[in-house]
Amino acid sequence: MSSIDFSEALDCLKKAQSVLISCHVRPDGDSLGSAAGMAQMLGSQGISAEIILPSELPDRYAFLFEQARPRVVTDDWRRAQLRGFDTVVIVDTSVRAQLEPQYDFLKSCNLPVLVIDHHLESENIGTVELLDPSASAVGLMVAELGEVWPAELSAGGAKALFTAIASDTGWFRFPNADSRTYCQAWRLLQAGVRPTEVYRSLYMRDSVGKIRLLGRALGSLELFCEGRLACMSLLKEDFRQSRAAQTETEGLINESLRIGSVIAAVMLTEDENDSIRVNFRSKRQINVARIAERFGGGGHELAAGAQLAGSIEQAKEKIVSAIREEFSRSGEPGGE
Ligand SMILES: [Mn+2]
Known part of the structure; x- marks a missing residue:
């Protein structure tokens, strides 16, 4: 109760x-x-x-x-x-x-x-x-x-x-x-x-487009911070090629949390209006809401989101360095 x-x-x-x-x-x-x-x-x-x-x-x-x-x-x-x-x-x-x-x-x-x-x-x-x-x-x-x-x-x-x-x-x-x-x-x-x-x-009712989109997201996977941070990204082109809708990204980010070494995950998605939607997930220790807030977003300790202007590459650089700092603060070995 x-x-x-x-x-x-x-x-x-x-x-x-x-x-x-x-x-x-x-x-x-x-x-x-x-x-x-x-x-x-x-x-x-x-x-x-x-x-x-x-x-x-x-x-x-x-x-x-x-x-x-x-x-x-x-x-x-x-x-x-x-x-x-x-x-x-x-x-x-x-x-x-x-x-x-x-x-x-x-x-x-x-x-x-x-x-x-x-x-x-x-x-x-x-x-x-x-x-x-x-x-x-x-x-x-x-x-x-x-x-x-x-x-x-x-x-x-x-x-x-x-x-x-x-x-x-x-x-x-x-x-x-x-x-x-x-x-x-x-x-x-x-x-x-x-x-x-x-x-x-x-x-169990996904479209084939969503599964193709998942394939492209997994294909973009990069690891940072000694394997503790997983980063995936999807461009507008990925949605076109896989014939998936912008709404079909839900849940994709969680796939990268299956990697044993990963503590935090990020998914960057290029929106229709050319801004970058960033989703954050964390298994523990890293408060991703605090990171999202730094970029004008918000959410929960273990799941958060933000919207960034600029290119995917620029957004990725900013986010990865913010999370690296957070790893250092928390004493996680992934921070330098
Ligand atoms: Mn809710």
Whole structure:
């Protein structure tokens, strides 16, 4: 059981009649699963809820939305489309930039905003905030909130929250998969989740393009810092050659963590708009959120991201030297 205080969040939700749920751009399994689970839970309490995304729903998560795919905010977004909501719930981010393009709009609505998040950085964008950086996933926090409420959880809602937790813990492999995580996973199984089915939906439905992209990413692999840092990169050309979408990079970085000597991993991806997206992972000791923050990004101790201008080579040089410094500070033998 968690030690967070859910009372304010519950007060906020119990007053609501019609809730708009949203999350960060490039939504992942945790944000989408949390949003879907929250929507189901609210429904079970007679509160209507609609999920609105700031960017496209990746196909691989369509299985979470069997009834209706969530709407996507577009540039021609109109205020009229949002009429009727009395409360906003934001899951899996507390940062303004990650909510574009709808942040200013949501602010101008003057509605209560409940933020449920587990990232280290927060810009206090909510009127009520449920923040717990020790939670492995927002899906875990939503599951706990439902238990305290108590709100009925359907098999579909449980599947969504299980997907959220499984995604952010790398299928319960990362060190954040603690007893609290397993405790809620057990509850979700009791509510009807079939883990094998979720596993297949999440990890065994890749496109051939994604596998080709993985091949190119592995082909780019370089090791630095005496084998402790793995670096892979993908250019726009790699996406073209493998016929993969920009959204199909998810999880590729973890492959390099399979190398025994590797402690930290970096993946550099050339974006459509020519900036470089950098993803960081770490097995231990190196706090990659701190490194990402130096480049204007953020995240968790063991998984973080940032966006850099310039070429892949320039970005790589900066990142490798920042991580080398971090190795030296931490006393890891990989630093010089
Ligand atoms: Mn998350």
